[in-house]
Amino acid sequence: MQWTQYLGPLSQGAWVTIQLAVYSTILGAAFSFLFGIGKLSPNHLIKTISIVYIEVFRGTSLLVQLFWLYFALPIVGDAIGIDLRLPPVTAGVLALALNIGAYGAEVVRGAIQSVTRDQYEAARALNFTPRQALFRVALPQAIPEMMPSFSNLAVQNLKDTALASLISLSDLAFKAEQLRNYYQDSTTIYTIILFMYFGMALVVTLLMRILENSVGRWRGARR
Structure with missing residues (x-):
């Protein structure tokens, strides 16, 4: 059957998509805690930086952010004499x-x-410092409450990886477009990647559910 010959290239693209999703989700989680806690900081500079970051990246398109990092940032670097060109994978992540x-x-x-x-x-x-209160009291109670929202964000991030194909990154969406242009078989190709994205989203949801349960048991053990 003709559709089987699509699986090799699409599997290669899916592997790139998985790497994009994993790396960006882990780094995004680090940014979440860094700037989420920063927004609550009594230090006005840290709080302002955190607010500006959150509002800018929530208030602008991911596609524009991607294009800016990949196309505009190198131009800014050339203007100040610094090489700021990013590989497609780095820009995407x-x-x-x-x-x-x-x-x-x-x-x-x-x-x-x-x-x-x-x-x-x-x-x-108990004479805890504000930092001790945050890390020993607030976060252990807050982290389990974050998990359902983080699960949704992880799935959304997986789907957003398709935008990286627009900077010639050979992810699943990019491979699908190459095959469609060559074989002119849009229905079969896009049906396959629809199920591939759905399968990957199910795996992400399952992994996040396992993590959520683990965090719940960790919280229970601390009581």
Whole structure:
């Protein structure tokens, strides 16, 4: 059958998509905690930087962010005498991570703020510093509350990786477009990648569910 000859190239593209999704999700999670906690900082400079980052990357298109990093940043670098050209994979991972990190930062901020004031007062009564109260009281309670939202963001990030094909990154969407142009068989090719994306999304959801359950058990063990 003709459709079987599509599986090799599409599998290669799927592997690139998986790497993009994994690296950008991990880096995006780091940005989420960094800027989510930063937005709650009493330091005005840190708080301002965090707010600007969150609003800029939530308020602009991921596609524009991707194009800016890949096409515009090198021009800025040339103007100041610095080579700022990014390989397609680096530009793709960074754009996706910065974007998902901005949304994740609001999840982190909201979860931390949902911890009741009584918990902070108890920590203060035990002579905890603000940092100790954050890491030993607030975060252990807030992290399980973040997990459902982080699961949704991880699936969304997987789907957003398709935009990386627009900077000639050979991911699943790019391979599919190459095959479509060559074989003129849009229905079969796009049906296959539809199921491939769906399968990868199911795996991501399952992994996040396992992580969510693990975090829940960790929280229970700390009580």
